[in-house]
Amino acid sequence: MDLSFPYATLVPTLDGPVLQVLARSGKPLTGRQIQRIAARGSVPGVARVLDRLVDSGLVTAERTGSAILYSANRDHLAWPAVETIMALREDLFDRIAASLREWEPAPLKAVVFGSAARADGGPDSDIDILLVHGDNEPTPWSDEQYALGQRIAQWTGNHAQFVMVDEGRWQDMHAEGDPLVQSVERDGVDLLAIARAA
Structure with missing residues (x-):
């Protein structure tokens, strides 16, 4: 899509x-x-x-x-x-947020970024999702991440691309002025805010 x-x-x-x-x-x-x-x-x-x-x-x-x-x-x-x-894009974000509500432990941060967030990609563009987890959770959500990727493909026909970092690394990336941080802060769609509003 x-x-x-x-x-x-x-x-x-x-x-x-x-x-x-x-x-x-x-x-x-x-x-x-x-x-x-x-x-x-x-x-x-x-x-x-x-x-x-x-x-x-x-x-x-x-x-x-x-x-x-x-x-x-x-x-x-x-x-x-x-x-x-006309609301298909917003519906997609609502569905992703609803899936994240079921995850244990919950992500500290979950943001759609890149072309899906900016609404300037094409039908073959990936849906990029940043996930930040606690420092004591080195490999969380492998099953949940796979299942969500499968659902996103079913919902849209697009592949999901997950970027997963721990909280400490995310803070370091902030301090370093990492381009990913800039992209997330400039264009990102905060999925946890959607989840809280639901």
């Missing part, structure tokens, strides 16, 4: 980014605004998609002066499916 555009798994056409913009927008938008935000397709191409979505009822169009404003029709029977498709 392409975590940059996870909806492309089911909606590989320009309809996907157009629906994503409308799903995230809290206000009506013109076709030109939608094209600019989506950064995909041409203005005429987006206009054709919008015409089709208006015909299907998923999108409403209202003329205001010389402009046509488009909005998501969240009352449409198919809109819950659109919301599900």
Whole structure:
């Protein structure tokens, strides 16, 4: 699955980014605004998609002066499916966090980093996960790590890449300005925060 555009798994056409913009927008938008935000397709191409979505009822169009404003029709029977498709990346992180809640001992730190966290990878990108364990737990979670990797492959088609370090080494990496630490702090998705919020 392409975590940059996870909806492309089911909606590989320009309809996907157009629906994503409308799903995230809290206000009506013109076709030109939608094209600019989506950064995909041409203005005429987006206009054709919008015409089709208006015909299907998923999108409403209202003329205001010389402009046509488009909005998501969240009352449409198919809109819950659109919301599900648009939230695939967040759903993946929720599932990983739920799996981590079952681990004993619990990780001290668990973070998705790299392209999956930045949402700029491709369909073949690994899902990179940092796991920090206590200093007295040199080889924890071998079975759990394998099982989670298998689940991630089933959920997405992507491979999971785990980076496991102990707490002392992680602190040393902080002090050394390790690029991995910088990547985690800049882009990382804190899975334990998701687990605590659940």
